[in-house]
Amino acid sequence: MSASAIRALFAVASRPEIVSFAGGNPAVEALDFEAVEDVVRQVIRDAGATALQYGVGQGRPELREHLVTVMGAEGITAHADELIVTAGGQQALELVASCFVDPGDIVIAEGPTYVGGIGALASCQADVRHVAMDDHGMQVDQLEDLLAELQREGRRAKYIYTIPNHQNPGGVSLSVERRHRLAELADAYDVMVLEDNPYGLLDFAGKVYPSIRELIPDRTIYVGTVSKTFAPGVRTGWIAAPAPVRDKLVLLREAADLCPSSLTQMVVETWFATQPWREQIDSFRDVYREKAEAMLRALDEEMPPGVSWTRPSGAFYIWMTVPAGIDTDDLAAKAIGRRVAFVPGRGFYADGSGGDRLRLCYSQPSPERIREGVTRFGELLYDELALVRAVYGTHGAPEPRARPADPAPSRGQEPG
Known part of the structure; x- marks a missing residue:
């Protein structure tokens, strides 16, 4: 057995200066306490x-x-x-x-x-x-x-x-x-x-x-x-x-x-x-819809070319693919330094695939914090792509190791 990639992030991702898109925590603040x-x-x-x-x-x-x-x-x-x-x-x-x-x-x-x-x-x-x-x-x-x-x-x-x-x-x-x-x-x-x-x-x-x-x-x-x-x-x-x-x-x-x-x-x-309880679920649904829309707008505006992601119609999650030459395990450590957190993709496969994938969860931050976090993440990705081009040239970035395909539609594409 090995440690969960998500739990390992909690210690740092919970710091107030970090915008966390890591753990899939429900928005319990929307409850009638x-x-x-x-x-x-x-x-x-x-x-x-x-x-x-x-x-x-x-x-x-x-x-x-x-x-x-x-x-x-x-x-x-x-x-x-x-x-x-x-x-x-x-x-x-x-x-x-x-x-x-x-x-x-x-x-x-x-x-x-x-x-x-x-x-x-x-x-x-x-x-x-x-x-x-x-x-x-x-x-x-x-x-x-x-x-x-x-x-x-x-x-x-x-x-x-x-x-x-x-x-x-x-x-x-x-x-x-x-x-x-x-x-x-x-x-x-x-x-x-x-x-x-x-x-x-x-x-x-x-x-x-x-x-x-x-x-x-x-x-x-x-x-x-x-x-x-x-x-x-x-x-x-x-x-x-x-x-x-x-x-x-x-x-x-x-x-x-x-x-x-x-x-x-x-x-x-x-x-x-x-x-x-049905009305309470409606309230949750409205909260998550607003946050999803905020994240999708921010991604459309802040992500560099070559990055793609899913567009959810419910719940908490967006699944992202980054260009060849970027490993999301390494990227996650650098993201903490930029005060933003996500979960790298390998934790979601039993075979170690997913090195160019990552999960973003928007259930916890406010729409304003979501925008702030996506901006920080976008700046990091632009810097990483510039580094990849400097090291490998425009066509020489290494391909990730073999992995199954998974949901990663082209930029801005609506799911079925």
């Missing part, structure tokens, strides 16, 4: 003895009923008995990996993909095979080629890991056509799908995409979290899984930490029962 205080007081006042006691490993039935309603907001059908409450989405990914993966087993994932997903698979010594992405998400034609190749070798992936909505770090969503094709391929090759959906309710236009679970419910393990739609500090996520898988995951859940926190479960449960 008085309402949160009222909910916590209500839980302690009305059910303190229960809230401070052990609970059951699968999670409170009352909370699971509310989480079914949250899934229903995206058109996803589920029953409370199918759900397991976890300590955030990250524990859900760890439990699924522990359930399915033995050392050397193959798991297919988008390239790039979430660093926590890679970490969960690394802890089980999985053989992660990446499938490239473009503006429309995972390239399912390449997925089909990989599945066919594995079949010829007499091997089969344990599951396909996908973040179909406003992907982290790519910032793009899987097209409807490709969702249907992914479901067909999973059926044809007898492979499970792990659908990780932290961001589905954060589409800037309120658009809802069809869930993989709705297409192949008996073959999909669904992971949700309230970290992006309420608060990450309550550490509450969930898994919705077919009964045979659910039973194994409950055993793993109980072995990991016995039971989820009764207190935080009841806070989340009471939040959904008593508060206008």
Whole structure:
């Protein structure tokens, strides 16, 4: 196991003089804190003895009923008995990996993909095979080629890991056509799908995409979290899984930490029962839309030629490609000196690819600070390109090592 590139940045990126585009922290300042205080007081006042006691490993039935309603907001059908409450989405990914993966087993994932997903698979010594992405998400034609190749070798992936909505770090969503094709391929090759959906309710236009679970419910393990739609500090996520898988995951859940926190479960449960949570999500959506627009305007104005990036339609992230000759690991260290932070691309691949890629997250800084940070970053990139030209000439910059393609549309291009 190795340290997360994002966590390693936190110590310096949290300094007040640095504009941080690094960690994907939700904008909890947009919450109604008085309402949160009222909910916590209500839980302690009305059910303190229960809230401070052990609970059951699968999670409170009352909370699971509310989480079914949250899934229903995206058109996803589920029953409370199918759900397991976890300590955030990250524990859900760890439990699924522990359930399915033995050392050397193959798991297919988008390239790039979430660093926590890679970490969960690394802890089980999985053989992660990446499938490239473009503006429309995972390239399912390449997925089909990989599945066919594995079949010829007499091997089969344990599951396909996908973040179909406003992907982290790519910032793009899987097209409807490709969702249907992914479901067909999973059926044809007898492979499970792990659908990780932290961001589905954060589409800037309120658009809802069809869930993989709705297409192949008996073959999909669904992971949700309230970290992006309420608060990450309550550490509450969930898994919705077919009964045979659910039973194994409950055993793993109980072995990991016995039971989820009764207190935080009841806070989340009471939040959904008593508060206008849909309106709160609308508020989050408006905040992120404003910040995304501020960053995209600044990038259009400040970035040098040869730099490209995705244009998100929801959530937090922009995925950038820099010209050949610039290594984003080195660039990240220099950026700290310019008082701006981002996450270099290699952390989002299991195979060390992505040396010319990086992730920008706009969820935390104000629009004014976003403009300031992008200006600093643009000045750094201009200086780096001048250095590359001075050393290698206009045509001699080295190409990065081989890597999968991923979402990096041409400058200013809108995603599909």
